[in-house]
Amino acid sequence: MNDWIDIAPVEAVPQRGARLIKTVHGCVAVFRTATDEVFALDNACPHKNGPLAEGIVHGASVTCPLHNWVISLETGVVQGQDEGQVATYPAKVSDGRIYLGAAFLTRRAVA
Amino acid sequence: MTQKLVVIGAGMASGRVLEHLFENESGFEVTLFNAEARGNYNRIMLSPVLSGEKTYEDIVTHDADWYDTNGVTCHFGTHVTAIDRVAKTVTSKAGTIAYDKLLIATGSAPFIIPVPGRDLPGVITYRDLDDTNAMIDASKAGGKAVVIGGGLLGLEAAAGLAERGMDVTVLHLMDHLMERQLDEAAGFLLRRDLEKRGIAVKCRASTRAIVGKDRVEAVLLEGDETLEADLVVMAVGIRPETRLATDAGLSVARGIEVNTQMQTSDPDIFAVGECVELDGQLFGLVAPLYDQAKVLAQTLMDSPAVFTPKELSTKLKVTGCDLFSAGDFAEAEGREDIVFRDPARGVYRRLVLEDDTIVGAVMYGDTTDSNWFFGLIRDKTEITDMRETLIFGPAFQGGAPSDPLSAVAALPRDAEICGCNGICKGQIEDAITAGATDLGAVRTTTKASGSCGTCTGLVEQVLAVTLGDDFVIPAAQSICTCTDMTHEDVRRMIKSQELKSMPAVWQACGWKTSCGCHICRPPLNYYLLADWPLEYQDDPQSRFINERKHANIQKDGTFSVVPRMWGGITTPDELRAIADAADKFAVPTVKVTGGQRIDLLGVKGEDLPAIWRDLNDAGMVSGHAYSKGLRTVKTCVGTDHCRFGTQDSTGLGIKLEKTLWGSWTPHKLKLGVSGCPRNCAEATCKDIGVVCVDSGYQISIGGAAGMDVRETEILCQVPTEGEVIDVIKCVTQLYRENAKYLERIYKWMAKVGLEWIQEQVADLENRATLVARFEVSQSVYRKDPWAQHVGRAETYQPLADLTLEAAE
Ligand SMILES: Cc1cc2nc3c(=O)[nH]c(=O)nc-3n(C[C@H](O)[C@H](O)[C@H](O)COP(=O)(O)OP(=O)(O)OC[C@H]3O[C@@H](n4cnc5c(N)ncnc54)[C@H](O)[C@@H]3O)c2cc1C
Numbered sequence: 001m002n003d004w005i006d007i008a009p010v011e012a013v014p015q016r017g018a019r020l021i022k023t024v025h026g027c028v029a030v031f032r033t034a035t036d037e038v039f040a041l042d043n044a045c046p047h048k049n050g051p052l053a054e055g056i057v058h059g060a061s062v063t064c065p066l067h068n069w070v071i072s073l074e075t076g077v078v079q080g081q082d083e084g085q086v087a088t089y090p091a092k093v094s095d096g097r098i099y100l101g102a103a104f105l106t107r108r109a110v111a
Numbered sequence: 112m113t114q115k116l117v118v119i120g121a122g123m124a125s126g127r128v129l130e131h132l133f134e135n136e137s138g139f140e141v142t143l144f145n146a147e148a149r150g151n152y153n154r155i156m157l158s159p160v161l162s163g164e165k166t167y168e169d170i171v172t173h174d175a176d177w178y179d180t181n182g183v184t185c186h187f188g189t190h191v192t193a194i195d196r197v198a199k200t201v202t203s204k205a206g207t208i209a210y211d212k213l214l215i216a217t218g219s220a221p222f223i224i225p226v227p228g229r230d231l232p233g234v235i236t237y238r239d240l241d242d243t244n245a246m247i248d249a250s251k252a253g254g255k256a257v258v259i260g261g262g263l264l265g266l267e268a269a270a271g272l273a274e275r276g277m278d279v280t281v282l283h284l285m286d287h288l289m290e291r292q293l294d295e296a297a298g299f300l301l302r303r304d305l306e307k308r309g310i311a312v313k314c315r316a317s318t319r320a321i322v323g324k325d326r327v328e329a330v331l332l333e334g335d336e337t338l339e340a341d342l343v344v345m346a347v348g349i350r351p352e353t354r355l356a357t358d359a360g361l362s363v364a365r366g367i368e369v370n371t372q373m374q375t376s377d378p379d380i381f382a383v384g385e386c387v388e389l390d391g392q393l394f395g396l397v398a399p400l401y402d403q404a405k406v407l408a409q410t411l412m413d414s415p416a417v418f419t420p421k422e423l424s425t426k427l428k429v430t431g432c433d434l435f436s437a438g439d440f441a442e443a444e445g446r447e448d449i450v451f452r453d454p455a456r457g458v459y460r461r462l463v464l465e466d467d468t469i470v471g472a473v474m475y476g477d478t479t480d481s482n483w484f485f486g487l488i489r490d491k492t493e494i495t496d497m498r499e500t501l502i503f504g505p506a507f508q509g510g511a512p513s514d515p516l517s518a519v520a521a522l523p524r525d526a527e528i529c530g531c532n533g534i535c536k537g538q539i540e541d542a543i544t545a546g547a548t549d550l551g552a553v554r555t556t557t558k559a560s561g562s563c564g565t566c567t568g569l570v571e572q573v574l575a576v577t578l579g580d581d582f583v584i585p586a587a588q589s590i591c592t593c594t595d596m597t598h599e600d601v602r603r604m605i606k607s608q609e610l611k612s613m614p615a616v617w618q619a620c621g622w623k624t625s626c627g628c629h630i631c632r633p634p635l636n637y638y639l640l641a642d643w644p645l646e647y648q649d650d651p652q653s654r655f656i657n658e659r660k661h662a663n664i665q666k667d668g669t670f671s672v673v674p675r676m677w678g679g680i681t682t683p684d685e686l687r688a689i690a691d692a693a694d695k696f697a698v699p700t701v702k703v704t705g706g707q708r709i710d711l712l713g714v715k716g717e718d719l720p721a722i723w724r725d726l727n728d729a730g731m732v733s734g735h736a737y738s739k740g741l742r743t744v745k746t747c748v749g750t751d752h753c754r755f756g757t758q759d760s761t762g763l764g765i766k767l768e769k770t771l772w773g774s775w776t777p778h779k780l781k782l783g784v785s786g787c788p789r790n791c792a793e794a795t796c797k798d799i800g801v802v803c804v805d806s807g808y809q810i811s812i813g814g815a816a817g818m819d820v821r822e823t824e825i826l827c828q829v830p831t832e833g834e835v836i837d838v839i840k841c842v843t844q845l846y847r848e849n850a851k852y853l854e855r856i857y858k859w860m861a862k863v864g865l866e867w868i869q870e871q872v873a874d875l876e877n878r879a880t881l882v883a884r885f886e887v888s889q890s891v892y893r894k895d896p897w898a899q900h901v902g903r904a905e906t907y908q909p910l911a912d913l914t915l916e917a918a919e
Contacts, residue, residue, distance in 0.1 A: 007911050020909045058624065058627055
């Protein structure tokens, strides 16, 4: 089943910024880039659990506010010298609204 | 008896002759004429002036002091109109004066293609400062520029005008750009890079006429194409300026004919620079001119030397277009090519071999090894043994690891490092051994890297190799990998090009990423808001989280909240409101800070607007404990309570804090005001400190009490509170406008010098304009960000709460 959950209008997230979504298993950060692409990732840097939603978004990456790890929004993979990966979830913009793949709730429940 | 030396032309060649003569105390009495209304400057650097990266003052080679010290009689803005070889005099509007020896150094004149309309206003050549200023002025109105000529000068002009916001088209007669220096492949890469910067290029374009009524309006091409133009720059070549010599009956071919001692057909008249011709050869780059200058100085001092033209190389001074060309690369019988391409990186290298030596080299995109190849060409080194790996450069010869330092270490002593001045590695090494241990010193003693500057990095590498760990290469200093520009370059661009948005900066400065990164965006945001407070809108997404959320993030992702306590003074009501807020929001830790206020640690991000609202309601505002901006003004109790106090230090501290709060600065800014020299407010280790004394107030700056601990240095002493406030606003604004992002006052002061800051503050008119600019900025920023954010509380909440859905 790949139902999409309607989250919010895309303007609710600032360009080059992020907002949080609360789930029972913790927070997911929804990012919006300068070109209005959206991405959903766990809001925890693999390094020291830094809140990625508070980082600086550039291109399709975010820099963790705690120790400047740079994470790809597309893959969740840590860039550069450091290693690690953050879980990512399907997200899209349609008709000016942000949707997340419903499956992410279940997958998170399993994880 | 001192001899009279008259010099016609104060250009790069004659300037160098004079330097040699004065260094050797040759005792000539010199009179210098220059048609331009100024003395010698580094003409090569006009392009950076055009693009706004440098100012005229930066490129002056000899200033009034220098001429004065060396007793040179100067006639600037004075054209020499005639030479009388029999009477041995020269004539100008300054009269007729006699010479014992005469030096003609008149350079070249730009070639003007004889098309109709060439005299219209708005048609400019590119040769001197006046031309450059005319282009800068013309560019202010924006519009379209057409540059005729796709050689070195034309392209540098085009790049400069594009930097200044004009819509530029380059017309070139030949099939590819810079055809004298580049082959077709490199010409293509260059064209592509220029087009990426928004410069249009038309090759095989022949100009038929320039049209316009009162001033230029368009350029008409063969084939009847018309290009609109508000400015036309003609850069199609130069021809030696020989009119005076011809009129005087000297032997002149294309240039003034000289022998290898730089003597003309008249034994008392000499010539150097672009105006001369030797054995049919002309000279258009500074390297051979400097050699000529040296030879001539020796001739004049009666120790004749011989000038021999050397192999030359060319580089283009357009940021982002790295190219190098040397020798002969035409295809011919018996010649072979080695070519290396890396299209993804835009790299192209071609070596032309003949008889087991390299006779020509063209490089584009990566020119790091160019000096090594140039050495092989010049020395006609046999390359048979290294042929297989030759194209990869010096680092691959003999299996040495590929690191730039080892490549420099591998260079022989006679490898040329500075092409303009002909300085070899050995000379630099000797200068270093003799005590020149930094770039500036090497530049002064050897002149290496002092002309076009492209070898600066190499000189630094020679320093690093020679001095080992004692020399730290000033890390290429670009802001980050998004750009090759330094903080200083970018700041200059923001001011000179009036860049008022981040995309404008990215575009104008050639950012390599789409929208910067976490390293460059915060400084850019700061520079823009500091330089254009009214026009630029602060970008929260380019701020670190603390400044975006107006609170300090803690390692567990919670925040700390610090309300302002003006001058460290509070009231029972404020304390009660803080206590209530701490209870209501279950703040785990309440701490008194070193800045005389209270820190509430461990507040949840989503609670921030609510706790701020409560504090606002009790009359409190943000303490900016998180900002690169004004933090606190620490005070002691002063005359109100203390028996030693000399002035009302608390009152002054409060006034200062109320004036300065909300301002953004390159780094955090902490102040202290002590009521007497006992200094209980520890004012002398703050960024700015005031110590009250009986006769007034001592203001000092540049203290620190962090990783570095430093005492402030006295800036000035003033008698009244009003002046304290003005001086401090003035210094703060000076610091805001000039320091690099993340540079505390003491670091900035070490760079610009306390004396300079003192001069700026002491000049009352200047002080007033800085204070006024500070006030303009404060009209925007002297506001409580908390109050503003309380109105946007929902943005601090989660976008959605799906906890219930998951439970289903
Ligand atoms: C924009 C630009 C970029 C350049 N870039 C490079 C580069 O990257 N590398 C490089 O090697 N070279 C470069 N050059 C070339 C270099 O600047 C010249 O080769 C060099 O300046 C020539 O020196 P000179 O002393 O012969 O003439 P100039 O420096 O031109 O000086 C001649 C002076 O004589 C004066 N004069 C002429 N006639 C009279 C008269 N009758 N009476 C009084 N004064 C007179 C002129 O006003 C002028 O000031 C560049 C040139 C320009 C214009």
